[in-house]
Amino acid sequence: MKLGRAFLLGVGSAAVLAGAAGxxxxxxxxxxxxxxxxxxxxxxxxxAGAAGVSSAFWNPATITMHPGFQSEYNFTFVDAYAxxxxxxxxxxxxxxxxxxxxxxxxxxxxxxxxxxQLTDRIWIGVASAAPFGxxxxxxxxxxxxxxxxxxxxxSLSFAxxxxxxxxxxxxxGGGPIIQYFKVRLNSAGPAGSNVMLEGDDxxxxxxxxxxxxxxxxxxxxxGYRSTIDHALQGTFRTAAAVxxxxxxxxxxxxxxxxxxxxxxxxxxxxxxxEWMNWSRLRSPAIRLEGPGVxxxxxxxxxxxxxxxxxxxxxxxxxxWALRAGVGYEWSPIDTSNRSTRLPDTDRVHASVxxxxxxxxxLTINASYAHYFAVGNRRIAIAPGNPLFNAAAGPFFADTQAxxxxxxxxxxxxxxxxxxxxxxxxxxxx
Numbered sequence: 001m002k003l004g005r006a007f008l009l010g011v012g013s014a015a016v017l018a019g020a021a022g023x024x025x026x027x028x029x030x031x032x033x034x035x036x037x038x039x040x041x042x043x044x045x046x047x048a049g050a051a052g053v054s055s056a057f058w059n060p061a062t063i064t065m066h067p068g069f070q071s072e073y074n075f076t077f078v079d080a081y082a083x084x085x086x087x088x089x090x091x092x093x094x095x096x097x098x099x100x101x102x103x104x105x106x107x108x109x110x111x112x113x114x115x116x117q118l119t120d121r122i123w124i125g126v127a128s129a130a131p132f133g134x135x136x137x138x139x140x141x142x143x144x145x146x147x148x149x150x151x152x153x154x155s156l157s158f159a160x161x162x163x164x165x166x167x168x169x170x171x172x173g174g175g176p177i178i179q180y181f182k183v184r185l186n187s188a189g190p191a192g193s194n195v196m197l198e199g200d201d202x203x204x205x206x207x208x209x210x211x212x213x214x215x216x217x218x219x220x221x222x223g224y225r226s227t228i229d230h231a232l233q234g235t236f237r238t239a240a241a242v243x244x245x246x247x248x249x250x251x252x253x254x255x256x257x258x259x260x261x262x263x264x265x266x267x268x269x270x271x272x273x274e275w276m277n278w279s280r281l282r283s284p285a286i287r288l289e290g291p292g293v294x295x296x297x298x299x300x301x302x303x304x305x306x307x308x309x310x311x312x313x314x315x316x317x318x319x320w321a322l323r324a325g326v327g328y329e330w331s332p333i334d335t336s337n338r339s340t341r342l343p344d345t346d347r348v349h350a351s352v353x354x355x356x357x358x359x360x361x362l363t364i365n366a367s368y369a370h371y372f373a374v375g376n377r378r379i380a381i382a383p384g385n386p387l388f389n390a391a392a393g394p395f396f397a398d399t400q401a402x403x404x405x406x407x408x409x410x411x412x413x414x415x416x417x418x419x420x421x422x423x424x425x426x427x428x429x
Contacts, residue, residue: 040353041311042325045270047258059223199234
């Protein structure tokens with residue numbers, strides 16, 4: 001089949017497998033909505049158990065830190081803002097169409113975790129969360145519509161876990177990850193017609209981790225979440241045709257280090273370092289089902305992403321615990337690969353949180369975080385940039401973005417805490 005300019009305009013260098021920075025808030029199209037407690041201290045110490053039961057997302061070995069049978073239910077509201085304002089040398093005809101308006105779409109993201117102690121050395125658990133996602137929708141029409149209209153990314157991961165306390169100072173854990181991933185991207189074709197690509201897939205990977213307790217009050221943790229390969233199957237739609245397509249995408253693997261140190265009986269200091277291997281995405285090809293002919297690609301060309309953070313938790317009294325944190329995140333995106341779908345940049349995390357022990361079974365947690373975009377936020381799509389499409393023309397713009405997270409969670413202990421059970425060496429909560 002002969003592919004015309006409209007086809008390549010909508011697929012080749014115009015579409016990017018991501019959403020706007022306002023909705024995705026962990027670099028590229030990653031999410032950081034997995035834990036209320038972790039949000040409250042900028043994810044500091046999460047891999048060392050500082051995030052409670054939900055630490056299992058970063059390090060499955062942390063389930064051995066919780067006696068009995070416990071569950072945690074997290075609910076995070078993402079209040080996002082992102083705007084793209086076109087500037088010269090964008091052609092005047094496009095400038096006349098105006099800016100994007102607020103392209104970010106707010107979202108409600110849940111995550112749940114459970115751990116069950118079977119013996120004095122063996123635990124089982126489960127972690128379910130949304131590691132990736134974004135929903136964006138600019139004005140229609142707007143100056144950058146030939147590079148993007150709406151975007152939607154949805155993911156869900158489910159991980160059954162096993163944790164083993166090897167001895168008094170070492171615990172290990174791990175399990176498989178089952179992940180669902182769905183993408184739908186729209187852009188403008190000739191005369192403003194709509195061009196849409198969508199596809200979804202289930203994939204599998206794994207997670208492993210270890211915690212070390214070298215001294216009372218000190219916990220070191222490291223956790224790894226593997227890459228997951230997806231073969232997205234779906235369709236490419238234009239006004240003239242509907243074609244079956246396949247896109248192979250590998251989500252980034254993630255390595256997280258955590259430290260949690262008791263400074264006093266009531267105060268604990270936490271720190272984190274995280275690496276996400278975004279560079280493995282490269283430029284996924286878009287192929288026709290059947291003949292396997294390549295009709296375009298997603299020119300992502302991401303770099304790796306990093307996060308460092310510090311935070312603290314103060315046990316005010318037996319009922320109340322207070323926490324706060326600050327972090328800096330290096331985005332995998334800069335001017336060389338910043339698109340109209342994902343005007344991401346480096347960011348500063350600032351957060352606060354609190355927990356209230358309602359009784360010996362139920363604890364309520366709340367957190368607030370604000371992400372400040374910093375550094376260069378310029379979009380510069382011109383000849384020489386892999387995103388450039390000659391039919392769409394050059395596009396230059398300034399961007400603005402910020403994110404607020406409001407998160408609530410409840411931790412419930414299903415067994416009787418007063419019944420004596422083999423307890424872990426370190427009990428965070």
